[in-house]
Amino acid sequence: MIRYENGSFLLSTPNTSYVMQVNRDGYLGHLYYGKRLDRPLVQDFLRSEEIPSPSVKPGEKVSFLDNFPFEYPASGVGDFRENCLEISDSEQVFGFEPLYKGYIIKKGKPALKDLPASFGHDCETLIITLEDNVRGVELDLGYCVFNDCDMITRWNVVKNLSEKDIYLEKALTLCMDMELEGFSVIRETGVWAREHQAFFTQIQPGVVATESSRGESGHEAAPFIGLVSSNATNETGEAYGFSFVWSGSFLGKVWTNSFGLSRLVMGVNPNNFRWKLKAGDEFTMPEVIMTYSSEGLGKMSRNFHDFIREHIIRSVWKDRQRPVLVNNWEATYLDFDDKKLIEILRTASKAGLDMLVIDDGWFRESKVEPEGGLGDWVPVKSKFPDGFTPVVEEAKKLNIKLGLWFEPEMISIDSDLYRAHPEYALSFPGRVPALCRNQLMLDFSNPDVLDTIYEKIATQIRESHFSYIKWDMNRPICDAYSRYLPADQQGEIFFRHVLGVYKIQEKLLMEFPELLIENCSSGGARFDCGMLYYSPQIWTSDDMDPVERLSICEGTELIYPVSTMGAHVCKNQNDISGRLVSFDTRGLMAIAGTFGYELDISKLSEEDLKKMPAQIRLRRELDKLINRGEYYRLSSFDRRGYRIPGSIAKSYDCMEIVSRDGSEAAVWYMKPLYEPDSRGSRIKLKGLVCSADYDVTVITDADSYFNPDTALLNKRAISGEELMNAGLCLPVIHGDYTGVLILIR
Template structure:
């Protein structure tokens, strides 16, 4: 993924060896090629040579684009799958609305350069050496190969080529878009803004935008607002994804409050650096959504013969409401994105030592915790911060990745061997992209951090950010991680990242290339992950960034799970996890059971409540087991066993939000249904009873109406009179009554198909 140069295999892999579709004019009006083995693939991409219209059909979605009389690539349709016999007339550029709004602005284009009178958000803006900044792209050619379409465009006079790339997923209908910019001119030019492309929605004035906002310990808050004339910008300028906005959006119709019905257009940007998504309703009510690397403080000089490959921008459509949109994304992520897809391993039950020991780790203490963790059924033991260098607190040691000889005089092997003997695998916390000024690495290489010469170096958490864009820094980070894996039987890295960028300078390169740091840092981050996984295919990795500050579809191609939030208060997590699952699968959402009361709110919650909250995702234990009672261990052992019986359904099944915790709801209810339908799991939570009202009746979803299901309580009780077994129709139409009264109560049930 070497942007601006020949890309490495991986995230920024260009479409190569693409076989063209031969259009035989006069003999065939339509050229249609399907993916090899068409009987097993539902993706169809066709090109009508007469109308010059492309049609992409995948799952329940149809996407149509065409080449209009101005040689612009124009969106014609995106929505529910159309009939096979439905055809589109040739694309027609929209007329100008006035001398102030030329046709280039009113026509819904797939990808447009800044030039020719454009005023809406451009997908590409370039400055040329002579000062020219005008770029007008026209259709040149196209290729179709199975489930992939590429369309090449060129400037009207300059040798600037842009290839639009589309790949359709046959199971979900999700379309992956990207663009490759190529410089065939005789001189370098500077890219000042570049997006993967633009999604155009049908013209309308009644759209609602959903997106996710947050902060440290308060991630994934679902926001809703009408799409107004003008522009809404979702972005991060922090060097990485950030918790303040997440690069995901969903758009439906105002007034549609049924989570399981209605048209929803949704998308997510696969990029872990600074990013931007703009949602723009123009003066003629056309809605456009564009996304890519953030243009703030950014430019990228492209030399003659070089290519720039954008990140992927994923988009999908659901007619089953926001719930259906989430389930499509979940399925796509698990089956197509995560490492080892479409058959990734289930997430093991994990124990992490941080809350028990903090920085004060040593061999004896970790051995004792490992024995306690194994006794309750934990499958992975993870030692957190404090094991390396001169690490006694957060002020020193980052960058010095050798095992501390005072804490572990015999290295990590005795601990790892003990963990293995207890039936668990071993994981380790690392923070590879950071350095403390109080470290041997910084004293040796102070030039390795992001910095502006002769300016202060702002510290966050007493640390600075290594400039991973530098080849020597990239090599150092890979080498020490590779060494750890070569010398120790490590199954898992918790890869942390605990501050955002400041002073993003790169004084080792020419001044006109310094702003490449935003892209080259991220591409080197991906390449390290990719190379580690190629060399150590069994290692698993968690993306962690002070909680959920690096969660996106870009890094999900290289990691197995996300740390959702440092806030592990089980009640707060209902809201945080709810927002997370709008965009990301519960199968990649880590959720820990920690001590009560938590540091966040000083709120006391029962151990069963804390377990049930965490069992809605990938279960981990982070509590200080040294303080647990005999009863705590017994409860934990029972609930972990219960989780193992349902985790495939929770991690891989279809999620229904029966009651969301949004808008200060007193209740929160989720239901997960196994892919084969044999099991459903219901989690119900109550904040506080009010005036003696009973808990709302729960109307289940996703069951086979004609099958019989037997209900079993994992924790809590169904209401008196609830049948032990009933039809799917009964549970969905009559519903389930639950006995929940009091404050901070929870219950969970399984339904097994008979």
């Protein structure tokens, strides 16, 4: 619901409200975001007596501009806090002062040109237009309020109505001025194989920021920022969440002054950004989705999960049972050929798998180093003398689908494409470009490059009928100079690169609507809502060790649904951590995700090979619950200091997914290190029906689900009231790195 009354805008979802007001001089101020309000605010939250408007006290305009709670602050005219929009021209004249012009309210949600964005019908859109008559620039602030969830989205469009070109030096999407006494900022950081580690930093005067200038979100930062009150837990206290629907460089920042007033901003990172806006043109900023919870971080997460499932992911695979696959990467790395793949296919058929994904190496001569072939995308003769034909024919005979790995944004110097078109690679004139993983970045601002790469991918799909592609990105952008763009548009390379990625993936889905895309970037370095708009799943991390994945998955689940998270069963001894974990535990833990295998199944022991069909069958039986259920974080294994302020460190990790009607639930539990002479854990479940009775089965392997007599625990007719309030008493689970799956029905 959106209401306008006497200069105030009230935007309300089922449980939250967002309020703005235009002051007497046309400045748009932010008043409130929090629990739902049924009536407009009547107090003077703009503090017009403390901060008089310029028409009242013209001699103190700078003081006003530097203290007013702007809904969208610009630069150069007196607000010295973090701003969102900087504009210059060819004469290097800066300064922008947007004032209120008008608004419109309309049903539904508009698409954003060339950008991924939320969608829906049961929603309303508000467009507030601000203008700077001196500049000849209009700014449309877009807001969409969804009636089926507690989410509000924001985006902006800058319009150059003047007769001369201007340059956007900075264009952040979101600003929110707030009083956040006692709050902490949540950021997600990490490195390769240790992504999405959530950290909490208490707000004090100064800056807390999360950002990437790598051309992607990167392992070091995720395009998310959260705020939690001092009393917040997973179930209580206040929590705000802001997620950027963008897959490139970004900035999220909380700036706090000595009065305790905080300004939160989020948008495209101004580093390596400068956009030429010609006379009559417009520029659309990517969308931010935001939510507020008065029921702790858990409710914030569930708000995000529901919204992403219903209003971000478009794929026809969103609610379908996705293929249980085997990926050959850690099975073979680069050393494989058609005969090896056929061997894996035959084992996959016996186990009941749906798909084989052919990973990196099919186009390279090297069996050791990732060198050569990027950009050509044809099967290398030394490994595939007859192309993919033998593999395709065997897969068809066995009724197994095929998937193929690509890294479309890169090019090898040792490739036919580079030899023919060296100008397709980004590089500074006169300077040898820096290699990363032996490769260069393609110039995705060049339409010829996009067309060339698209045709190479599409040709493989057309000829060999691949039904899945894994789109990888393994290096950041540097040497950002384009032979295609003119000199005054070189600052657009980073932004246009991401638009190029979106354009190719959109085009693929138009030609191949049944295609399942899994995005990836050296693991989870580009896990964001922008990518989820094109693919219903993203590879979570190259680290498949189920112990290492505890914190990786918890940080990812803070924002994204479990159904979007790529999860595979790894080798007995993990190649990254060296840790030895049982096949049973690796299988049960990977079920909480898209599920698959990434090891040489043709070399599995008979004992483990016999366990695969039960694991696959169990994952299929839980598919609807995992895809549509509600997520609850019951406990965090505290190893790296990740902990909600005020919470208690636990020696075990525990996560629950419960059906929306409360009729069934699955709980994943792992105590990484066994404690001698310890007691079993008591877990208080969530989301069940108090008056209902439930059967509880605790299993350490998938076979036990189908043979309950072998389960670790079987209990009948326990009330939901007991399970949620008194809890479930687990027996002592012996051994390190042992996980169990608890099934409640």
